[in-house]
Amino acid sequence: PFAAQILESKSYQGIAKTRYVNDKQITDHYAIIPTGQGLGALKSVSATAAKVYEIIVRRFLSIFYPPAVYQKVSLVSIMKGERFFASFRVLTEEGYLKVSQFSFSRKKEDVPANAENRNEEKDGAQEDVKCDAAFLKILQGLKKGTPLVNEGLEIKEGETSPPKRYNSGTMILTMENAGQFIEDDELRAQIKGSGIGTSATRAEILKKLVSIQYLDLNKKTQIITPTQMGEMIYDVVSDSIRPLLNPALTASWEKGLTMVADGTITSQEYMKKLTDFVGRRTNIVKQLNNQQILYRQFEENSKYYTKQPSRAAAGKKPEAKEA
Known part of the structure; x- marks a missing residue:
């Protein structure tokens, strides 16, 4: 019905001259465009596929309608x-x-009564x-000074909830908007258009971290949690080259690449700064001798990853085994 309304009102005329896509923010090729072909087979696809199709079509038809x-x-x-x-x-x-x-x-x-308030989500x-x-x-x-009738007062009590764990979707969005964690305005603006990875690589980065067991992904809920190995890697980097954990470092190197593209600095100057950073940080790590600190952190984190025996298993005596 929406497509019919678009055709009847001829709101498609002149659509090519409008700017419904920001060319500066396109980083790769998007090929999902509804064509209408195969529409008769829509009823035979899975419920999830049908929902995805509806989302794409509605988003596409929206560009032919006026702003809200x-x-x-x-x-x-x-x-x-x-x-x-x-x-x-x-x-x-x-x-x-x-x-x-x-x-x-x-x-x-x-929505259930115990669901979080929409305002909190926004x-x-x-x-x-x-x-x-x-x-x-x-x-x-209403005008200034207009009297209003007070029908009652009540105090609403509530508790703040802890931040939600990242899932595969929110993690990718956070990588894309990594600039929100940077205080420096110039660097935040620099990483705004890029973030960590690209829209074509962020999912693969996450997939690899799961495959090498730095992260654990719950297939049912898509919730992401760190593994013990992941926490160990984080501690090693944090105690050795902490700037690697700061999105500001990514933003500063992105800024350097932009300066090379603009001709402000040469590629040789950029590579010299990058080489100096890697060499200087490597020498610092070689001289740290912080194995004892890392070992204590490992011991502290281990208790959170030790599987507790079940009650049935706890009640059994250990079987004798040959040495």
């Missing part, structure tokens, strides 16, 4: 000298959002209110 329009609303109420603040966004025009609502999405009322972002003309009209009618 919101109106920000902030309300300050005063009661007995105390100020109470409320702020949210009201959706005035759906635009492309009516295309992007997946048929398999869970409705808000279907890091404090304001919750969107659907297009409600009557509600918006009431808000627009």
Whole structure:
């Protein structure tokens, strides 16, 4: 129906002249484009494949629709000298959002009561209110000094939850947005367009870390946890060449490559700095003699990876074995 509406309104005309893709942010080739061929076989594919197909098609059709329009609303109420603040966004025009609502999405009322608040998931972002003309009209009618009726007060108590563990998806996004962990504005801007790895290699980097058993991936939940070997590698690097763990180092070398491309410095100058860094850090590691520190860290971490025997196994006496 959305494709039919696009054809009827002729919103596809002039689409080639619009900028719905930022050329500067394209790092590789994307070849997933819906063509309509084989649509009759859609019912025969798996449920997961059908969902993926729907996501791609809806995302593609969205570019033919206008932007969504919101109106920000902030309300300050005063009661007995105390100020109470409320702020949210009201959706005035759906635009492309009516295309992007997946048929398999869970409705808000279907979310369990103990599920985390949507606002927390958005890091404090304001919750969107659907297009409600009557509600918006009431808000627009408010003026400074307008008396409001207080129907009740309540204090909401809650507990902060610890950060969620990374899964295969959030880890790749974190690698892509590694610049958020850099305090220096210039370096953060430098790594913004690249991050750690590229969109074509990040999944392979993660896959390799799992295959060499530096990371453990739960196939069912996709949750990523470090292995004992992974923690050991981290400790060795942290105690030897700590800058390697800082995204700022990646950003600084990315900045150098950009300077070579711009002609600000020569490739020879860049390679000399890189060689000096590697040589200097290698000599420092050779002189550290920190084996005892690493061994203590290994002993400390080992207790978290030792498998506890089951109750049945604990009750059994060890069998005698020949030496």
